Amino acid sequence: MTEMNMVDAINSALDNEMANDKSIVLLGEDIGEDGGVFRVTDGLAKKYGNNRVMDSPLAEAGIMGVSIGMAVMGLKPILEIQFDGFSITTLDQVYNHASRIRNRSRGLYHCPITLRCPIGGGIRALEHHSESPETFFAHIPGIKVVIPSGPYEAKGLLISSIRDPDPVIFYEPKRIYRAIKEDVPETAYTIPLGKAKVVREGNSMTLITYGSWLRESLEAVDELKADVEVIDLRTISPLDTETIINSVKKTGRVVIVHEAPKNLGVAAEIIARINESAFYSLEAPIERVTGYDTIMPLASYEKLYLLNKEKIGKAITKVLSIKE
Amino acid sequence: MKVINGCEVTYLQVLDETGKIVNKKDMPKLSKEELKKLYYLMLLSRTFDGESISLQRQGRIYTYASLYGQEAAQVGSAFAMGKDDIAFPSFREHAVALTRGAKPEGIFLYHKGDERGAVSKEVNVFSPSIPVGSQIPHAAGAGMAFAYQKKKAAAVGYFGDGSTSKGDFHEAMNFAGVFGAHTVFLCQNNQFAISLPIAEQTEAQTIAQKAIAYGMKGIRVDGNDILAVYKATKDALEDAYKGNPTLIECLTYRLGDHTTSDDASKYRKPEEAKKHEKFEPISRFKKYLMKTKILTETEDKKIQEQIKKEIEEGVKNFEAMKPYPPEDIINYLFEKLPDELLPELEEIKLSAGEAK
Structure with missing residues (x-):
């Protein structure tokens, strides 16, 4: 065990996997000598060579497109797209090809690609550098979308994503890249995709979240000294409905927290599933704490858009106070 | 001021439209049997094409994109490929698949809306790509994989003139150049993207010249001259194995509609297409084979009968297939x-x- 932040943990996952599997190649802008704009791939080019850690020309759609060609010829490309806003450029190739090649070829070809990309606001960056576009990808059949909540989670989930024989979009909440330190094993370990984690057990309410807001959610629960069950989704597609439903059946009350805009966000889908499978267990309307349905403001008003433990706490109090 | 890059675009033709060898120097080394095989494959492709259109008209298959007029570009290039090379087609490259050894029934099946016909992995033909040009990066990436694996293999990316307006084309070419991909970019400039003629697609004089911008070789060939197409592809593949990609522009002409859902007379005078018929690839090649006595009338009849049987067999096999679960x-x-x-x-x- 070593104390690692999320950048270290992801770097360690890449290092572990590359050491064991020569078919893994890294492709992205400035990921070689520079180690990526967030330094996630630091040292890997030196260790594994420039033919395995490839500094790519500046073209996100191209990065995704050529990766498909590499993947169907037996490589396992791990891509880095520099910022969330630019990951949208890869959508055409993800939606029209990466997600479909196994199906289209009746399993003769498949695309073991992991697309890594920072996500979300909170670092006072330029426009397009603070977005939360996970829903766009989660809506695509054939694509898995993973968003870790901290260093330990990030390493285990990334190794599972790399070993997965199908395409995975792996969004890394940039706000907590260096904000959380945890004990993380230096050797490889996996955390299964598609399984949520009950981070804290509780009986009077279920709080469902993923990514960077797990931390503030737990703080809000602590401050209120509320008996809340907290679920970290880990994977937003496929969604672990079973864990959600089991919890809701127990607690009857739900708050869902995510930074992405409310309209058609992950919370909307969760509410639909609760409606289908646990409607009669509900004791109060479900509350959402999400980003607003507006453009992510530039840095001067970033804080106003972003969530915080007060907003989350308010929703918890509201849902708990509703009488049956 | 001085010129720092005097770009040259070369054009290759071996066999002219009258069936005369006009360029002995670039005549590819092919045996009489191979030459006859090329003829057979072009005829097979055209017969397959006619049958597909007919099946579509009868409702026995659905939308189909005809390759009529592009037989030389497809057969010639695919015939040059080695066993380990892989083709990344668009949706019109049925002759590439047939040349590589795919069975007609698989292609019919795909056009009946059955995924099982999409890929001919056993002959290294990847699935058709419908969004125009979106397969070009895959060919670049496959070529990057071969370079990384140090394999003597190359990817051939097929696309049309319309694709060259898309970012996919430019990004793929750029990646291939930068990474020394084992890739051949094979453009069939059939002069139409549905209704848009090439003159309105690009202001560039040739598509071949676009290669220069990416630091690779570009060549225009007479796309209806199967000997030129074969020669250019063979040379490009040899270069690709060494990490030097090439863009080949096969100048041809789409004699048919865009697909069975299209009616070209809406935007192109039938007389115009008619004018291009005299340049079509099969008759000139047949003239050459006859003149040189490589092919006789009797043999030709035999080949045609054999093809007819093969296609009939293909239809029978295709229609006997049960749907998948x-x-x-x-x-x-x-x-x-x-x-x-x-x-x-x-x-x-x-x-x-x-x-x-």
Whole structure:
């Protein structure tokens, strides 16, 4: 065990996997000598060579497109797209090809690609550098979308994503890249995709979240000294409905927290599933704490858009106070 | 001021439209048997094409994109490829698949809306790509994989003139150049992207010259001259194995409609297409084979009969195929279907049962 932040943990996952599997190649802008704009791939080019850690020309759609060609010829490309806003450029190739090649070829070809990309606001960056576009990808059949909540989670989930024989979009909440330190094993370990984690057990309410807001959610629960069950989704597609439903059946009350805009966000889908499978267990309307349905403001008003433990706490109090 | 890059674009033709060898120096080394095979493959492709259109008109297959007029570009290039090379086609490259050894029934099947006909992995032909030009990066990436694996293999990316307006084309060419991909970019400039003529697609004089911008060789060939296409592709493949990609522009002409859903007379005078018929690839090659006595009338008849039988057999085999199990519309989504989707799998089975 070593104390690692999320950048270290992801770097360690890449290092572990590359050491064991020569078919893994890294492709992205400035990921070689520079180690990526967030330094996630630091040292890997030196260790594994420039033919395995490839500094790519500046073209996100191209990065995704050529990766498909590499993947169907037996490589396992791990891509880095520099910022969330630019990951949208890869959508055409993800939606029209990466997600479909196994199906289209009746399993003769498949695309073991992991697309890594920072996500979300909170670092006072330029426009397009603070977005939360996970829903766009989660809506695509054939694509898995993973968003870790901290260093330990990030390493285990990334190794599972790399070993997965199908395409995975792996969004890394940039706000907590260096904000959380945890004990993380230096050797490889996996955390299964598609399984949520009950981070804290509780009986009077279920709080469902993923990514960077797990931390503030737990703080809000602590401050209120509320008996809340907290679920970290880990994977937003496929969604672990079973864990959600089991919890809701127990607690009857739900708050869902995510930074992405409310309209058609992950919370909307969760509410639909609760409606289908646990409607009669509900004791109060479900509350959402999400980003607003507006453009992510530039840095001067970033804080106003972003969530915080007060907003989350308010929703918890509201849902708990509703009488049956 | 001085010129720092005096770009030259070369043009290759071996056999002119009258069936005369006009360029002995670039005549590829092919045996008489191979030359006859090329003729057979072009004729097979044209017969297949006619049969497909006819099947579509009868409602026995659905939308089909004709390759009529492009037989030389497709057969010539595919014939040059080695066993380990792989083709990344668009949706019109049926002659590439046939030349590589794919069976007609598979291609018919695909056009009946059955995924099982999409890929001919056993002959290294990747699935058709419908969004125009989106397969070009795959060919670049496959070529990058071969370079990384140090394999003597190359990817041939097929696309049309319309694709060259897309970013996919430019990004793929750029990546291939930068990474020394084992890739041949094979453009069939059939002069139309549905209704848009090439003159309105690009202001550039040739497509071949676009290679220069990416630091690779570009060549225009007479795309209706199978000997030129074969020669250019063979040379480009040899270069590709060494990490030098090439862009080949096969200048040809789409004699048919864009697809069976299109009516070209709406935007192109039938007389104009008619004018191009005299440049079409099969008759000139036949003239050459006859003149040189490589092919006789009797042999030609025999070949035509054989093709007719092959296509009939293909239709029979295709129509005898049972549909795949309905649950397979979801079974190939992932290697292992997530538990989360098992209820949908059951729903699909149930719904298919009720529909029967």
